[in-house]
Amino acid sequence: MNRRSLLKGGLLTGMGLPFLGIKDVAAFPMAGRKKAKNIIMMVSDGMSTGTLNIADIYSNRMFGRSSKWLGLYRDNKAVRSLMDTASASSLVTDSAAASSSWGGGIRVRNGSLNVGMNGDKPQPILQKFKEKGKKVGCVTSVPITHATPAGFCINIDNRGGQDIIAELYLGLKFDVMMGGGHKYFGAKRPGGNLIPKYLTQGYAVAESRAEMLALDKSKPVLGLFADDGMPYEVDRLSTPALIKSTPTLAEMTMKAIELMKDNKDGFALQVEGGKVDWAAHSNDISGLVFDQLAFDEAVGKVIDFAEKDGETLVIITTDHGNSNPGLFNANDGNKKFDSLQNFKHSNTWLLGQINQSFSEQKIIALIKENQGFEMKSEDVKSLLGHFKDIVPGQLYNESNLPFYEYGKILSKYTDVQWAGMNHSGDYVELTMFGPGSENLKPFVKNYELHNFMLKAAEMPEVFLVKA
Structure with a gap:
């Protein structure tokens, strides 16, 4: 990295943080590390602590074993x-600002991807790693152009420009980009079909699980396995066609590792369980638990790889809480919670x-067949009434469905209750395994992870010296 890009990445006037200055650090004491x-x-995007707990309880009761995490x-x-997740504009971050804090090393306002409050554009961390010879990539269960992967990759002031983000990725020529979001690349894209351009630039494009599994290391990879977000794991598991056509998060993750692990300078990979956040926004308990466990399966596979490899730092966290679900005490509580198994x-x-x-x-028969419990007549009447009350334009609710009301109704049958339908300002879990993890402090701020990763890889840091 040259001096100019380092300074560009370290402009801090837009962070909303006190500091004295910036300096390069070429090397650090490495004895014993x-x-x-x-x-x-x-x-695990939008994972409240309650989500982690509920998924672990479910795993213990359903499978007789703890979650991997x-x-x-x-x-x-x-x-x-524990990690503080605030953005430059709010105590409660969105995914764009959260990922930018890791990717760019500064806090930006909600909705922005690596564009500071004064317009500064720090170089995203996967670009830094790519310049140093590492292979780099992202995998996700939502569109690959969504905020969390994009925060590690590009600079753009509006996270909503996913068709533009798809074109920005083309110029980066990263090694592995896999998830949903076909509509931002293919024939449905407002600015024209980008897939022929990716092919011309030497990419291999995979659009099914079989095509993904057949990929080799000869080309950079673009994998697009759904038009928008990939299906919820609970729906995938119940649909043979989706099992055949759609890779799991763990399968995408391990394929990405397979494609990059033999590079002499190593690799950097971001993995996102993005549908956890979407389920929390919808107060969708089965969507939440099954996608958290799908993320957890990927955690287990990655830890197995890292244990054998010995040179891999694994960072496991979330960008923010969402809706703060919890399991509450009530009569027949165990029996109600166990009904999730149906x-x-x-x-x-x-x-x-x-x-x-x-x-x-x-409706009672439909719910009994697909979610395993018999809804009372008064709850069905309430649900039908609320179909008429939906206000169009709700987040992740393009079909205008009564998620809030149905989540409230389900809480009576499962004992899982929700605090809301949006992000929370909670401090969140941050877990590390592997070389460099010994330097993790008990409490950090999200933007500090940028330098943490650079230091672990023995790369120059942008130092933020607070007053």
Whole structure:
């Protein structure tokens, strides 16, 4: 990295933070510490602490084993911290500002991707790693152009320009980019189909699980496995066609590692369980738990790789809480919670099947078949009434479905309750495993992870010296 790009990346006047200055640090004392040749940052987007807890409880009761993430704590195999998630404009961040804090090393306003309050544009961390010879990539269960992967990759003032982000990715020629979001690349893209351009630039493009599994290391990879977000895991598991066509987050993650791990200078990979956030916004308990466990499966695979490799720093966290679900005490609480084991479909899928002309009995039968419990007549009447109350334009609710009301109704049958339908300002779990993890402090601020990763990889840092 040249001096100019370092200074560009370190302009701090837009951060809303006190500091004295910036300096290069070419080297750090390395005695007793092994370099992280590879860095894998795993983000369960919008994961409140309650989500982590509920998924672990479900795993113990359903499968007789802890989640992989909490298993790291129980086995004393990882270092644990809390992280402050604020943005430059709010105590409650969005995913764009949160990922930018990691990717660019500064706090930006909500909605922005690596563009500071005064217009400064720090070089995103995957660009830095790419310049140093590492292979780099992102995988996600939402569009690959969504805020969390984009925050590691590009600078743009509006996270909503996903068709523009798709074109910015083309110029970067990163090694692996996989997830949903076909509509931002293909024939439906407002600015024209980009896929022929990716092919011309030497990319391999995969559009199914089979095509992904067949990929080799000869070309950079663009994987697009859904038009928008990928299906909720609970829906995928209940739909044979989706099982065949759609890779899991763990499969995408391990394929990305396979494609990059033999590079002599190592690799850097961001992994996002993005549908956890979407489920929390929808108060969708089965969507939430199954996608958290799909993320957890990827955690387990990555930790297995890192243990054998010995040169990989694994960072596991979330960008912010969302809706703060919790399991609350009530009569027959264990039995109610265990009813989640009968869910075959998410609330999004189920509500999308309901025609408001359906009889009560037809709706009761539909819910019984797909979510395993018998809804009371008064709850069906309430649900049908709220289809008419939906205000268009709600976040992640293009179909205008009564998520809030249905989440409230389900809480009576599962004992899982919600604090809201949006992001929270909670401090969040931050877990590390591998070389460099020994330097994690008990409490950090999100933007500090940028330098943490650079230091672990023995790369120059941008130092933020607070007054």
